[in-house]
Amino acid sequence: MLANSHILIVEDDPVASTTLSAYISKEGYRVSTAPDGETMRELFAKGDVDLILLDISLPDEDGFSLLREVRRQSEVGVIMVTGKAEDVDRIVALEMGADDYVVKPFNMRELFARTKNLLRRTQLAHVVRKDEAVKRFSGWTLNIPRRTLMSPTGDDVRLTMFEFELLAALCQNAGRVMTRDSLMDHVSGRDRAANDRTIDVLVGRLRRKLEATPADPRIIVTVQGVGYVLAGEG
Incomplete structure (x- = not known):
């Protein structure tokens, strides 16, 4: 079930985007990439994105504004990716509705584990459990x-x-x-x-x-x- 998920990588660095996309695709996931906010909107509007890896620093607008826009219309899983390690950025991202936050340079295996964990929780969120009230x-x-x-x-x-x-x-x-x-x-x-x-x-x-x-x-x-x-x- 998880392997059929669609992950959208929003990253303007072509090397980082290609490397991350290749790693996740190798694990059997469907991956799309967007170098800017406008491309992200076009891909997200198709309605089949399960999780977004969203860089904070983009050429046309910052990731925070894109996160705010996404949260106005969807509860899709969002992991913010940034080169800044300040606590304030992490807290702001969480306050605005991000589900997780990772700092560059990140360990690819750790990021993938976080991605799988969030996807699992997102998909389980749609399962009706009869024993709860x-x-x-x-x-x-x-x-x-x-x-x-x-x-x-x-x-x-x-x-x-x-x-x-x-x-x-x-x-x-x-x-x-x-x-x-x-x-x-x-x-x-x-x-x-x-x-x-x-x-x-x-x-x-x-x-x-x-x-x-x-x-x-x-x-x-x-x-x-x-x-x-x-x-x-x-």
Whole structure:
């Protein structure tokens, strides 16, 4: 199933693009390449892209603006690729909806492993699991089998894959404090660095969607020094 996936590489360096494309194609995946934002739009508009490897620095526009554009219309998996190692770029990418972030020069095998992991999670997101239920909290409804979120006014609210997984973990443990480490296990399935702020960034994104006043959260509550708890069940 994974080997039939379509991966779009958005990279203006022809050597890097060709090398990465050849490596991924050799593993049996279908690969398309785009040297700029305009070509990326044309390829993405065909509707069959499963994952995007998106360089931040492109000749016509930066990857952040393209990520923002993609997230307005799709929850396709996105891994940001950049030559910058600053934490602020990684945090901004996550806040804008990226699923992962790698820094050049990267290990090709590691990047491919991250790509497979994200594809696996993206495809599993479409599988209905009969043993899971609909969760309700503070007027909101999270349908776990269908992976949908409905607001108290009946509007559908779009969630990224990792936002959904984090909210589902909190809902399934409503009223119980969950540490960042345990939430990271639910969200990414891989070890985190000691300074990794992924969970805090995702919580911030969820609060902006769920809370009437994100700066004064009443649904996803911070427990200082421990983690987070969903406090609005029912």
